[in-house]
Amino acid sequence: MAIYRFKVSFEDFDEVVREIDIKSNQTFVDLHLAIHRSTGYNPEKSSSFYISTDHWIKGDEIAYLPNQRKVDRGVALMENSKLSSFIEDPHQKFYYIYNFDRPFDFHVELIKIILQADPNVEYPAIIKKIGEAPKIIDKNNFGQVAVSSNPVSSDFDFLNEMNFVPEDTEELEAMDGRGINAGAASDDDDDSDDSTDTDEFSDDENYEDETYGDKEDY
Numbered sequence: 001m002a003i004y005r006f007k008v009s010f011e012d013f014d015e016v017v018r019e020i021d022i023k024s025n026q027t028f029v030d031l032h033l034a035i036h037r038s039t040g041y042n043p044e045k046s047s048s049f050y051i052s053t054d055h056w057i058k059g060d061e062i063a064y065l066p067n068q069r070k071v072d073r074g075v076a077l078m079e080n081s082k083l084s085s086f087i088e089d090p091h092q093k094f095y096y097i098y099n100f101d102r103p104f105d106f107h108v109e110l111i112k113i114i115l116q117a118d119p120n121v122e123y124p125a126i127i128k129k130i131g132e133a134p135k136i137i138d139k140n141n142f143g144q145v146a147v148s149s150n151p152v153s154s155d156f157d158f159l160n161e162m163n164f165v166p167e168d169t170e171e172l173e174a175m176d177g178r179g180i181n182a183g184a185a186s187d188d189d190d191d192s193d194d195s196t197d198t199d200e201f202s203d204d205e206n207y208e209d210e211t212y213g214d215k216e217d218y
Contacts, residue, residue: 001025003123004083005112008035008096011105016131022124023117024087028062028078034124035106036098039133045099049078049108051086052093056107062086102136
């Protein structure tokens with residue numbers, strides 16, 4: 001039995017990579033489940049593989065938990081679709097979308113065909129994990145954050161929510177040193193100017209009072 005080795009990477013997080021060995025007679029749902037054993041995501045989400053060109057242009061769809069429109073159209077189902085039936089190239093590519101409600105896009109590429117299965121390995125087998133899968137927010141749990149299998153600290157989550165990057169540190173320090181204090185100093189200057197204007201106006205009022213007083217004496 002031949003073994004397919006697939007490289008799986010996030011389209012927008014290419015530093016996160018998985019390599020998965022799977023039997024050629026296993027189905028796309030087996031590959032789907034293996035991917036999310038490695039990411040820690042809930043696999044029970046509507047998702048699809050697409051036969052892809054070398055430039056990741058999507059072709060025929062193989063779906064999991066499809067909507068009724070796709071069912072009526074006769075979409076191929078992952079659980080009924082063996083991998084070997086869709087491998088037309090030794091470097092076959094599949095474009096994979098996980099969870100159409102809050103999608104993550106993946107590139108899935110066949111990188112090796114092993115002619116003989118290892119009897120001591122249970123397939124599918126995750127043979128390489130590089131990087132941590134990005135966190136996702138479950139829409140059914142407002143205010144709750146679902147993360148991959150390795151959680152990170154709340155401080156890090158907060159910075160991520162603010163789209164913080166390390167380069168921002170210098171900018172924040174500069175604001176503290178110049179922008180914010182300079183603004184405060186400017187406010188003090190404005191208050192000082194207002195005080196001066198008030199005093200000058202006060203002197204004018206006294207002058208007018210004295211003038212009117214002199215007229216009354218006449």
